[in-house]
Amino acid sequence: MSDESEGVPSGGALTGIRVLDLSRVLAGPWCSQVLADLGADVVKVERVGQGDDTRAWGPPYMKDAQGDDTLEASYYQSSNRNKRSVAVDIASEKGQEIVRALAAESDVLIENFKAGSLAKYGLDYASLSRINPRLIYCSITGFGQMGPRAQEPGYDFIIQGMGGLMSITGERDGAPGGGPQKVGVAVTDVMTGLYSVVAIQAALLAREKTGRGQHCDMALLDVQVAALGNQSQNYLSTGVAPGRYGNAHANIVPYNSFHASDKDFIIACGNDSQFAALCGAIGLPELATDPRFSRNENRVRNREAITQILSTHFKRDTAEAWVERISKVKVPVGVINDIAGALSEPQVQARGMLVNIPHSMNQDFKMVGSPIHLSDTPVEYKRPAPLLGQDTEAVLSEYLDLTADQLSQLKGDGVVG
Incomplete structure (x- = not known):
């Protein structure tokens, strides 16, 4: 997967792996960001003129060098570093041809469209695996590719409720502020992204033995239920559904x-x-x-x-x-720290968890780094989250050998941006 000299890998652990990322919002982008941090070449395919939904999820926005707001939403920035952005209209036939051609040159494809909806474009697993039998195709949805709710959209908040997490989060009924609560981060999205990384890397290892790719069917609800851990096992052991304990633990005291007197x-x-x-x-x-x-x-x-x-x-x-x-x-x-306190903790600072990734709008742009520390193939921070379509020409020239005239024609037709 990567060049080696005297046994030392060159670049990140996943250098040489090409990832085509058709996902948006959080679970899919979180997955592809981890792969990108590990050295994979991640090409993020976005809608022409609009891009990932989270580009519009502001304020807050990234500040420019003068301290003024840009139109780059902080939410988008949090999960799209180390990627390249290509703007393609996949609703058009030419756009579909481009995505198919990119998939033919990729090792991994990640998508989070509703189950079955990419088949009408010829971009589903069955279609693309015929073009590229080695392709690992990861679908991330709310409810998976089968079952009575497979066609429904699923957002983290809904899944936290349905999957039982909110029933064990928050103060007990009758206590001040009692009632079910969601976690303060879209934790089901993040966990699904991480489980998807595991699935993709397992499929890459399997491909080394079989020569074939496969379909990874990842569902937020599955992940949330799996992540209930000891709480679900407590129920299976007793037949009694665990309740909320606030900040207390169901099985351990204190x-x-x-x-204290102050906080x-x-x-x-x-x-x-x-x-x-x-x-x-x-x-x-x-x-x-x-x-x-x-x-x-x-x-x-x-x-x-x-x-x-x-x-x-x-x-x-x-x-x-x-x-x-x-x-x-x-x-x-x-x-108990607030976010400012957490990021200023000496241990967090010592572990290098705050990184500077120069951005074209702000050379002093900072973000929280990866928690993965590898001795031989460390995480590299090569680029911040891309501007919409900033790499369209470079990627299509590199992957598909398109000429300047062909790119100009595609842009003029609104197929790419």
Whole structure:
């Protein structure tokens, strides 16, 4: 997949892999951004004149060098770096021919159109796999390619509700602010993007053995149900659907946020020895030998009692003071940051999670980087999210050997932009 010299790969881990990205909004673009970060050449196909839906999802917008708003939405910027943008009208026959020709030269195609809707353009898996049998074709939809709801659009918010996540997120009924809540990030979209990366890379490895591509059928609802983890297994074990615990944990106590004299902080006490260490650190060693609390199963049964004792005690000092004492005995603990606080955490800074990727409108453009750290093939930040159609001529010339006259004709006909 990539050139090597003395056993050291040249470029990213996926250098040499061509990805044709027909997706928009978040799940698909998140998937293709991870592949691009890993070195794949990702060509993002967008609608002429409009582009990805999220280009219009502002404010906020990226600032230019003078600090003024551009028309580049921050939402779009968050999931489209390291890609090239080609604007093509796939509703036109010539546009469809271009996409088919690009697919013939690609290793992977990602799309998130409604199930079956690309067949009318001859851009479905069955059609393109005849042209390119090695193509890995990843479809990302709300409900998958089969089932009673397969034809329906599915957005993250709807899936968080349908998939059970909101039923276990938020304060309990009757508590202040009680009721189901969505997560503050479109977490189902992000998880689906990541699962899709896994599926695509598995299909690439399988192709090394078989020589054939395959269809990856990825659904947001499937991913959300799979990601319920211990909560769904708790239900399968008991027949009782888990409820909401706010910031508490269904199976571990204390595993919660607490209010100190100034602000909130979190304790995640995972076992009995950590609980004993916690009790000593905060000046309540007697709790560790109290039969109501000495073992986790008893703390779960006596959740209200231990939570009340700790909540009252923690109001006596500041969050930072408690964090300092508790961290010294190796019990997981931390303050609750806002986004600004999270990005300024010394550990986040030390890990290089904020990166500068010069943009044509702002040379000091910054974004959150990839969490993937590879020793031999590190992530590279080659370009920020592209302007709409900025790479149309370069990509079509490179992939399809189109001449300047042919490109001019296509532009004049409105087929590309």
